[in-house]
Amino acid sequence: MSFLVSLLVLSALIFFHELGHYFAARAMGVYIEVFSIGFGQKIVSFRKWGTEWRIALIPLGGYVKMKGQDDADPTKKSYDKDSYNVKTPAQKIFILLAGPLANFVLAFFLYLFIAFGGPNILSPVIGQVVKDSPAFVAGLETNDTIRSINSIEISTWEEMAKIIESSEGALDIEIVRNGYMQQISLMPKTTQTTNMFNEVIEKKMIGIGSAGVTHKLELGAEETLSYAIDQTVHASTLIFTGLKKLIVGEVPAKELGGVISIVKLTSDASEAGWMSVLFFAALISVNLGVLNLLPIPALDGGHIMFNLYELIFKREVNERIMINLTIAGWVILFSLMGLGIYNDINRLIG
Template identity: 75%
Template structure:
């Protein structure tokens, strides 16, 4: 079941990505010859609106082939009025950006749907209290509910952790214990922990762990739009930052995941319900948008790079350079896919 859900999620995200390219190309008057979800042998195909629509056997990607554009042979060109080749660099960049943009827009609507359904958030309920920590010395206990810090109402564990991390000096904490309200004063201490990228960092903490209690977040119509916007921006920033750390070596290459990781995460999300699947789909959609913007010739970002060169220098890059860089791009892309798969297998084998 999880494999089927994974295929449906990936195929849906790829469909919207390619639909972005398709819509932009048609808007620019370019004929789209093929719109395919998947690669390899075609399992199902039909022709409509001058385009051959296909579902292929290997559901690990997709593509639109525009008239005059062929990544397998960049020298193949068409100078017809409806060809991709005759468009200006800015028109081509518009078509190329439309795919990643569609992924970001889709992620926004997925987060919007989550907001309408009321996302589950981690409640500020204390589970474990670390011995001799500031919380322990102040008398905080398991099952205490943190209601406010320095007069700021606390709704979620995440916002509580941020206030503590950003604090300067002592904190006045309001807690609910049983049916009573109590007030505690403590000063956070700097401790060693790990962040979302598994890096060891120094952070202000008070020595408590979550009890793992969740509650539904009720949002007004305006809050719903804000939530969707903030989550889309957060996911984009997180992925851009993660890629930067991976490239400069701050995050080890073993953290890279592949198809097996996606299937496993989808399986975990499916077990938690449709809301978790939407969360995961939104995150992967942003991931697709970001990855396709990388300046690798086999991706949209690589084609954008070539068109920016043409726009700036008023001439196309030489065919030999384009061919060599495109081949290098495919080598990089398949190497990354292979590394992700290798890491996935290592994780499965412990």
């Protein structure tokens, strides 16, 4: 059941991405020949609004085939009035951007739905206390709840961590222990740790771990909107940062995940509840939006790059160069997919 949920989530995200392209192309007067979820042999199909809608055998992507555009053979062009080829570079860029934009918009609404449902967030309840750490020396104990730091009220673990990390000097911490309030003072210590990208970094810490206690985040109307915007921006920034670190070598290539990781993590999320599925779906949706903006000729970003060239220099990219770059783009794309699957298999074996 969880595997089926994974495929449905992935297919839905691809559907919305391609739907963005579809509506933008139709708005620009481009005829859509095929709208496909998946690649390869078609399983089912029907014709509606002049377009063949199909589900194909390999559920690892999808595409909208516009009249006059063929990534498999860039030389195949049509110059009819309802063809993609006769549109201006600006119109083409609008069509190309609409897919990734649809993913960002979908992520926003998923986060909005999560906000309405009251997302679970870590409470500032202490679990492990590291021996000989500032917290250990000061007398903090497991199950202590941190209420405030330097008179700043604390309601989440994240708030507490940010205050400690940016602190200057000693901290006056108010805790609740067995129903009684206590005041504790301590000095944070700069310590080596690893971040979410498995990089070794240094930051101020006091030597505590979360007890894993959560509570629902109660949000008003304005806070709900802010939450959805902040989460969408945060996820986008996180993915852009991760990509940058992969490209410059700050994060090793073995950290790259593939479709197996996506399916497994979505499957795990489904077992944790629908709220977790929505969180992960929003993150994957942002991921799809970001990845499709990369300037790789086989992706939307590569086509945008070609059209920007035409817009600036008032001429199309040389056909031979475009064909070679498109082939190179497919090689890069399939290499990355292969590396991701290889890493996934290694993780499963490990």
